[in-house]
Amino acid sequence: MKPNKPVNVRRSDVMEKVSAVIGEHYLSPLVDGIRARGGRMVLDNMTILLAQEFGFCAGVRRAIDIAYAARRVFPDQRIYLIGEIIHNPEVNRQLDEMGLVRLPWQQMDESYEALTPDDVVIIPAFGVPVQMREFLEEKGVSIVDTTCGDVMKVWRRVKGYANSGITSVIHGKAKHEESRATASHARGDGGDGHYIVVFTSEDARVVCDYILGKGDREKFLAHFRGAMSEGFDPDLHLQRVGMANQTTMLKEETLEIQTMLRDAVIARDGNELNFHVFDTICGATQDRQNALFHLLEQPLDAVIVVGGYNSSNTTHLVEIAQKHQPNTWFVENAACIESLHEIRAFNTRTKKEELTVLPPEAADTSCRWTVGITAGASCPANLIEEVIRRFAALRGCAVEAE
Numbered sequence: 001m002k003p004n005k006p007v008n009v010r011r012s013d014v015m016e017k018v019s020a021v022i023g024e025h026y027l028s029p030l031v032d033g034i035r036a037r038g039g040r041m042v043l044d045n046m047t048i049l050l051a052q053e054f055g056f057c058a059g060v061r062r063a064i065d066i067a068y069a070a071r072r073v074f075p076d077q078r079i080y081l082i083g084e085i086i087h088n089p090e091v092n093r094q095l096d097e098m099g100l101v102r103l104p105w106q107q108m109d110e111s112y113e114a115l116t117p118d119d120v121v122i123i124p125a126f127g128v129p130v131q132m133r134e135f136l137e138e139k140g141v142s143i144v145d146t147t148c149g150d151v152m153k154v155w156r157r158v159k160g161y162a163n164s165g166i167t168s169v170i171h172g173k174a175k176h177e178e179s180r181a182t183a184s185h186a187r188g189d190g191g192d193g194h195y196i197v198v199f200t201s202e203d204a205r206v207v208c209d210y211i212l213g214k215g216d217r218e219k220f221l222a223h224f225r226g227a228m229s230e231g232f233d234p235d236l237h238l239q240r241v242g243m244a245n246q247t248t249m250l251k252e253e254t255l256e257i258q259t260m261l262r263d264a265v266i267a268r269d270g271n272e273l274n275f276h277v278f279d280t281i282c283g284a285t286q287d288r289q290n291a292l293f294h295l296l297e298q299p300l301d302a303v304i305v306v307g308g309y310n311s312s313n314t315t316h317l318v319e320i321a322q323k324h325q326p327n328t329w330f331v332e333n334a335a336c337i338e339s340l341h342e343i344r345a346f347n348t349r350t351k352k353e354e355l356t357v358l359p360p361e362a363a364d365t366s367c368r369w370t371v372g373i374t375a376g377a378s379c380p381a382n383l384i385e386e387v388i389r390r391f392a393a394l395r396g397c398a399v400e401a402e
């Protein structure tokens with residue numbers, strides 16, 4: 001069967017209609033208005049401060065645009081989506097309602113076998129592994145590709161490492177969609193390149209110890225089971241290493257791991273010729289992290305981070321905020337705010353939403369309460385507006401319509 005080329009659905013006639021629907025589903029004049037006034041909204045007894053950068057990044061917006069456009073271009077065809085287009089439940093719910101059918105992203109099961117050339121398959125913003133892409137091409141389906149350009153930059157980097165005989169050390173979550181796609185590219189054009197995925201500084205320590213000749217081979221292989229390329233041999237494949245990272249990692253953690261690896265290679269070789277590095281955290285992630293640091297310099301009583309609980313960049317915003325402000329709550333939407341006494345917030349350590357008691361100041365409407373708000377790159381502005389309106393309503397404040 002002849003492989004199909006990706007379909008470009010972003011025609012100007014289509015995009016005009018798509019923009020109007022996306023505006024209705026996800027945008028917020030209220031949030032735009034606060035942003036235009038420097039990110040500050042002062043109400044009777046509360047002040048809302050928004051981070052300078054938050055919410056939808058260009059890559060997420062593009063992916064959503066393309067998915068909506070695909071529905072218009074193929075009104076009668078079956079449209080499949082591999083996993084989630086991005087990590088936000090509200091966006092994925094809207095796509096489900098448009099009749100997009102999910103395919104599992106973890107493995108290609110029988111539903112992939114059943115695809116026919118009449119079907120349309122949307123690749124999410126994280127991309128998909130090389131083998132999955134090749135399978136879809138061979139099936140002859142119409143491929144609508146929303147992979148973010150920043151993710152593809154990482155792919156080019158790790159492929160370059162592999163083609164030069166360098167092992168990719170990928171800072172990311174081994175089971176995240178993006179890292180799995182990146183890892184597949186780290187096999188290089190010949191398919192024989194190698195990679196290892198490190199997530200924590202403890203993982204990096206295990207790699208560094210091995211580089212320094214202090215590691216135990218069996219323990220090493222057990223530690224990284226499922227997070228390294230097939231046939232990975234730490235005695236062979238840690239000689240020349242090149243770092244890359246999932247685009248949404250925390251900058252300071254990536255820098256720490258880079259430094260650890262560089263130091264280990266220098267300690268072994270006496271120079272850093274066998275250490276290569278390329279910072280692949282995307283600009284949108286970096287901007288949101290920087291803006292949050294700036295927000296946290298201001299006097300705040302609490303910080304709310306809005307976003308999907310499985311969103312990597314959002315989770316890192318929560319981690320940053322929690323280090324500076326103990327009253328930090330990670331919520332998916334306004335419904336999580338039960339009252340001024342209790343909030344259902346996601347705990348990034350237990351990976352569960354937990355009912356959390358708010359400090360008494362939250363309910364003391366005789367005092368001004370100042371709340372900083374930010375949101376991950378996959379969070380629509382309308383959800384942020386709902387959170388603002390929910391708090392304002394509970395504190396008895398009127399919010400003018402924009």
Ligand code: SF4
Nearest residue numbers: 057059060148247282
């Ligand atoms: S967070 Fe970064 S990598 Fe992900 S879609 Fe946005 S710009 Fe692309």
